[in-house]
Amino acid sequence: MNTFNDIKELVSTLKREEKLIAEMFSKRKAIDYKYSDAIELVDNDENRIDFLIKRSVIRENGGCLELDDQFLDFFEQILDVNEEINLSYIDENIKNIKENIGYFLNENNETRRYSYLKFIKKTFRKIGIITLRSVVDIRRNIENTFKNEANYKNKQLKLENLDQKRNLVEKLIIQTLLLIDQEELTFFNRALDEELKRVIVDMKFQLRECSHNLIEIEKQIIDYLNQIKHQGKFIEKLRKLKYLKDHFTIEAETDIKQMIAHKNQVIFEKRIPEPLNLSLEFIRENEKVFEVIKRIARTHKDRTQFQPEIASQISSEYLENNIEEEVMINLEEVRNQFLATSDNLFNFIMNYDFLKQVDFDERVTIFCQITSQYERELRVEEDFQITNGVEFALVYPK
Known part of the structure; x- marks a missing residue:
């Protein structure tokens, strides 16, 4: 198995x-992650996947x-999403602490004494963190088991196993506190180290918090x-009743008919709302009702009453x-009058009376419209003229 050369190569990978x-x-x-899906995330470079496989x-x-299990466990522990509970690690750390205390x-x-002390402090920190995480x-496993496990026997068995692990954690906490107290x-009297004292205080706080949580967990498991x-x-009773019903002996061997006869539950019927409006006659004759109305009115007198805004009067x-009149230009009428003349179309439109003010550009537009719409009735010459910078062909009636 190939391994990474150094930490830089690992981190960069x-x-x-x-x-x-x-x-x-x-x-x-x-799901099982397919190779075809993975290759798309590495820019279709198979060498990158092969490198990860070779490095395990x-x-x-x-x-x-x-x-790989090694990296998977590492990620789950760092992100605190590991569902497996490994309590042997705590017990092993306690043994390591005892050994290093002896050393x-x-x-x-002094140098070697400090190395032993450093290992002891590191292990105490790990015990607190691991116990709290456990x-x-x-x-979390108790909640998931109770909510998601469909088989009742397996659910009960898993909860009992988790209860055993809870007992084991509790014993390890007691064992750790006995080791310290x-x-x-002798070790704690000789090892006059301020950091060790802080580590012990923090660990005791974590273990005390764990003990409180274990009490709640015990109650939860029992429930x-x-x-x-x-x-x-x-x-189990329901299955027995179904068995008797399937064999048509339920009425003979049970008192189910008598039990149902005594039940008069109407939970599936619609609830009919009853009106509680007081009659006007009762309100008018009863003085107490009038006093209640006045008291309620006093409690609501501070409410803002919104007055509807009235729209202003519409102006006359x-x-x-x-009435707005607009003179429209009838191109067909212009065409008919042009066909009765012998002038060219451009001059005719420039001199035509449209009964309204028509500027030069608009007259040029009318010239183009008539030329295009009535092309079959017109004769376009090859000669051109220019007027006001506009070059146009000479167009005559056929």
């Missing part, structure tokens, strides 16, 4: 392939890829087990009938 690793980690429980970052299994007390060399994992007093037991009995100018 994880950085370069962060998209692929993040995607595989997020889907570590959902990922594994290939039948066309699918998965993160510390027997050693005369308690959180136990609580009773078993190794869940009681619910499972109750639900199991109910389902908007109601007057205004």
